[in-house]
Amino acid sequence: MSPVEQETDSLSSLEHRIQQAVQLVARLRAEKEAALEEAAVARTEVARLTEQVRTLESERKQVRHRIEKLLGQIDQLSEA
Template identity: 70%
Template sequence: MSPAEQENDSLSSLEDRIQRAVQMVTVLRQEREAAVQEAAEAKREAALLAEEVKTLQAERKQVRSRIEKLLGQIDQLSAS
């Protein structure tokens, strides 16, 4: 193989490796962007769920208070 052919093969090999590297970087960037978007969505969902938990806890507290009041009234009726 002549030096010109070897140089051409080396250049071709380098070109192939660079093209693969560019493709890999492109794929990795796309995957990273998808992961960032997924993380942001998960964060939004977690915030919504935390707010829902807070609301449900407040409702539960109200229901407990009302039930305790009703039980107190029943106790008063029973004591009479």
């Protein structure tokens, strides 16, 4: 193989490796964007579920208070 052919092969090889690197970078950027979007959706869902838990805990506390009040009234009827 002549020096010119070797140089051409080396250049072709380098070009191919650079193209692969560019494709890899593009794919990784797309994956990163998808992951960031997925994380944002997950954070929104966590916030929604956290608020739902707070609401349910508040409702449970109110129901417990009402039941305790009713039980107190039943106790008063039993004593009378």
